[in-house]
Amino acid sequence: MLLSFSWTKFFYSPLGDGGMSxxxxxxxxxxxxxxxxxxxxxxxxxxxxxxxxxxSDEPGIHIINNDEYNLPTEAEKxxxxxxxxxxxxxxxxxxxxxxxxKKNIKPGSGIGSSAASAAGAVVAANHLLNNRYRKExxxxxxxxxxxxxxxxxxxxNIAPCIYGGVTLIRSIFPLDIVPIDAPPLHVTVxxxxxxVRTADxxxxxxxxxxxxxxxxxxxxxxxxxxxxxxxxxxxxxRSLEDYIIExxxxxLIPGFDEVKKRSKEAGALxxxxxxxxxxxxxxxxxxxxxxxxxxxxxxVFEQIGVAYHTYVTTINTEGVKIVxxx
Amino acid sequence: MLLSFSWTKFFYSPLGDGGMSxxxxxxxxxxxxxxxxxxxxxxxxxxxxxxxxxxSDEPGIHIINNDEYNLPTEAEKxxxxxxxxxxxxxxxxxxxxxxxxKKNIKPGSGIGSSAASAAGAVVAANHLLNNRYRKExxxxxxxxxxxxxxxxxxxxNIAPCIYGGVTLIRSIFPLDIVPIDAPPLHVTVxxxxxxVRTADxxxxxxxxxxxxxxxxxxxxxxxxxxxxxxxxxxxxxRSLEDYIIExxxxxLIPGFDEVKKRSKEAGALxxxxxxxxxxxxxxxxxxxxxxxxxxxxxxVFEQIGVAYHTYVTTINTEGVKIVxxx
Numbered sequence: 001m002l003l004s005f006s007w008t009k010f011f012y013s014p015l016g017d018g019g020m021s022x023x024x025x026x027x028x029x030x031x032x033x034x035x036x037x038x039x040x041x042x043x044x045x046x047x048x049x050x051x052x053x054x055x056s057d058e059p060g061i062h063i064i065n066n067d068e069y070n071l072p073t074e075a076e077k078x079x080x081x082x083x084x085x086x087x088x089x090x091x092x093x094x095x096x097x098x099x100x101x102k103k104n105i106k107p108g109s110g111i112g113s114s115a116a117s118a119a120g121a122v123v124a125a126n127h128l129l130n131n132r133y134r135k136e137x138x139x140x141x142x143x144x145x146x147x148x149x150x151x152x153x154x155x156x157n158i159a160p161c162i163y164g165g166v167t168l169i170r171s172i173f174p175l176d177i178v179p180i181d182a183p184p185l186h187v188t189v190x191x192x193x194x195x196v197r198t199a200d201x202x203x204x205x206x207x208x209x210x211x212x213x214x215x216x217x218x219x220x221x222x223x224x225x226x227x228x229x230x231x232x233x234x235x236x237x238r239s240l241e242d243y244i245i246e247x248x249x250x251x252l253i254p255g256f257d258e259v260k261k262r263s264k265e266a267g268a269l270x271x272x273x274x275x276x277x278x279x280x281x282x283x284x285x286x287x288x289x290x291x292x293x294x295x296x297x298x299x300v301f302e303q304i305g306v307a308y309h310t311y312v313t314t315i316n317t318e319g320v321k322i323v324x325x326x
Numbered sequence: 327m328l329l330s331f332s333w334t335k336f337f338y339s340p341l342g343d344g345g346m347s348x349x350x351x352x353x354x355x356x357x358x359x360x361x362x363x364x365x366x367x368x369x370x371x372x373x374x375x376x377x378x379x380x381x382s383d384e385p386g387i388h389i390i391n392n393d394e395y396n397l398p399t400e401a402e403k404x405x406x407x408x409x410x411x412x413x414x415x416x417x418x419x420x421x422x423x424x425x426x427x428k429k430n431i432k433p434g435s436g437i438g439s440s441a442a443s444a445a446g447a448v449v450a451a452n453h454l455l456n457n458r459y460r461k462e463x464x465x466x467x468x469x470x471x472x473x474x475x476x477x478x479x480x481x482x483n484i485a486p487c488i489y490g491g492v493t494l495i496r497s498i499f500p501l502d503i504v505p506i507d508a509p510p511l512h513v514t515v516x517x518x519x520x521x522v523r524t525a526d527x528x529x530x531x532x533x534x535x536x537x538x539x540x541x542x543x544x545x546x547x548x549x550x551x552x553x554x555x556x557x558x559x560x561x562x563x564r565s566l567e568d569y570i571i572e573x574x575x576x577x578l579i580p581g582f583d584e585v586k587k588r589s590k591e592a593g594a595l596x597x598x599x600x601x602x603x604x605x606x607x608x609x610x611x612x613x614x615x616x617x618x619x620x621x622x623x624x625x626v627f628e629q630i631g632v633a634y635h636t637y638v639t640t641i642n643t644e645g646v647k648i649v650x651x652x
Contacts (some may be wrong), residue, residue, distance in 0.1 A: 171546075205537060211532065
């Protein structure tokens with residue numbers, strides 16, 4: 001299939017014209033984090049996308065997809081492309097880029113697939129530009145990719161993808177990103193193979209919430225942030241409650257309540273919907289517990305007959321990583 | 327006036343019947359803390375109430391007010407009394423207490439006058455009972471005092487009054503109090519001499535809030551908690567924004583917007599309504615700035631012709647303090 005594509009030469013020897021290229025791996029991320037809707041996220045050590053980027057003499061963004069997802073190759077409609085176009089707008093001395101993207105994070109999984117594409121592309125570009133941009137700028141560029149993916153310029157996947165670790169987006173306009181220290185945490189993710197579109201998941205939310213629920217929510221986010229920074233696992237667990245979003249969105253995910261219940265029985269500190277779903281994540285204090293949680297998740301989806309994929313991983317503290325430079 | 331009161335003998339030699347007595351000073355507190363409505367508070371080094379307590383052989387709580395406020399002396403209607411009654415309920419080996427209260431924190435000022443009465447009384451009682459109760463229990467007892475004062479069992483003044491420092495009330499039912507480390511902070515408080523009843527200030531709040539405003543609010547409370555724990559003054563300042571409560575309640579306080587504007591111009595990190603008002607507090611990084619903020623506050627209330635009182639103080643890190651024991 002790829003052989004019929006006019007960029008084939010780039011696929012086989014894509015950046016072999018003497019220009020400098022860079023390869024990055026760009027991690028999956030968990031956004032929202034239960035009580036941190038729209039403001040909190042963290043990066044995972046797996047899965048990761050692989051992106052290879054080269055500065056091009058041809059104007060615009062040339063995209064080669066080296067995977068099975070048939071994502072758009074027109075820059076304006078492609079998540080990485082839109083992010084790179086935003087960067088190009090402010091980069092007068094560069095005409096264009098050539099990008100090869102190999103996605104391992106399935107689009108629509110709820111673990112930041114679009115953020116990995118957008119963030120990976122701009123971090124790679126910045127490396128080729130001798131890191132002339134600050135991380136805040138890269139987040140700003142990458143948010144244009146999120147807009148292509150979901151219609152909303154949110155940063156709660158982008159920021160942890162670029163910064164690594166747990167990040168708070170205190171404010172989106174103006175952008176204010178606060179890295180949050182966290183103790184070692186093991187993350188179990190289950191991705192039921194159903195589709196929940198981010199746009200749909202946003203649409204079912206109520207525009208108004210009860211003040212008394214909002215108070216509980218900000219008590220919990222305050223507790224969660226304190227728990228992360230203090231390294232207080234028990235407080236992290238107690239704070240992982242969502243009174244606003246989860247009750248509405250969880251109905252879109254078959255097995256959600258059972259996964260949550262069984263995961264906690266297996267020893268998870270807590271967890272909930274990853275991003276806008278359908279993936280569900282659970283945090284655990286140690287690897288053995290995270291494996292037990294995985295077993296519990298598998299059992300639930302086996303029982304209800306929904307195909308799934310699981311990851312048992314840890315929090316990625318470095319974000320998008322440069323792996324090779326030619 | 328007090329001479330005509332049957333407890334006069336206690337006033338002049340109040341606890342002179344050989345029983346052990348304890349004197350405590352109980353600090354004013356700032357609750358709500360801008361974006362932390364109902365969940366955050368901190369204690370001040372001044373003003374403080376003085377309470378003297380003795381275990382009594384007579385059943386019930388006998389209250390002597392040694393100040394000008396003519397507060398009720400019936401235990402059920404008195405803030406300290408209601409808190410002590412709650413403690414007595416669980417204290418089978420004690421029949422009653424005699425309390426002498428000297429309030430320096432004006433009731434209705436918005437800086438935790440009722441909390442100081444309730445918390446001071448139960449901390450004093452606990453001292454006489456060889457500290458048999460945990461701080462969490464004392465908060466629980468003292469909340470009965472808050473219910474007498476405002477009809478609501480809130481803990482965001484009580485908790486910092488008992489624990490000292492900045493405290494988060496992550497959850498009220500079940501009670502979950504989280505002490506939050508904070509860097510040295512200077513606090514300027516202005517108390518305009520007008521009345522804002524806590525019950526009225528609660529009544530004007532809307533029961534529903536916009537999700538988009540709630541998201542901003544929980545971004546800010548997360549930022550504020552992170553700022554406190556990291557000792558990041560700039561982040562503390564950026565996070566001190568309230569999109570939910572202040573826009574509604576500030577209309578009850580003449581000069582509020584001007585005080586806020588002028589205080590920030592004078593160098594304050596930020597601040598807002600203390601509790602449900604009418605006091606306004608501002609945080610500063612150093613004492614000199616806190617004094618400039620005081621001058622700015624004074625100017626505003628001089629200009630609009632509203633009587634006021636100011637305090638320039640710091641965060642009290644120890645809470646209710648035992649000062650003498652006979």
